[in-house]
Amino acid sequence: MSDDSAWQRPGPGGELGPESAPPAVPPVGYSGPPPSDPPPADWRPPTYVQPPPPRQLAPQDVDKIEAQEKEARTLTYGVALVAAAVLVVLSCLLCSRVLF
Structure with missing residues (x-):
């Protein structure tokens, strides 16, 4: 079957030639995944270096953390x-400029 056979005109009687016959219809339904072989037992590379155990975290001073959070909240x-006061003053200036 040539590459252009799908684009050729049908024969004189309207029938398709043997070269341009439609492809076979695939079976209906899902037949499942293709079978696979399990990997060999030694498929992973050998490990030579062992990572060190995790270190201990530094102890936390909860009272100090709470005090710093309170200071940050106050700031x-x-x-x-201060920003709100500046905005109020600016809006008062702009409104007085419009009114007077």
């Missing part, structure tokens, strides 16, 4: 209050 609230 964050302070910065937010």
Whole structure:
């Protein structure tokens, strides 16, 4: 069967030639995955270096962590209050400029 046989015109009677016959229909349904062979027992490379055991984590001072979080929260609230005050002052200036 040539590459162009699918694009050829049918014969004079409208029948297809033996070269351009449609391909066979595959069976309906799923027949499952193809069979596979298990890998050989020694398929992994040998391991020569053993990693060291994990180290101990440093002890944590929970009271110190809580104090630092409280200081950070206070600083964050302070910065937010200053920013809000600046925005209020600016909006008052802009509104007074529009009104007067």
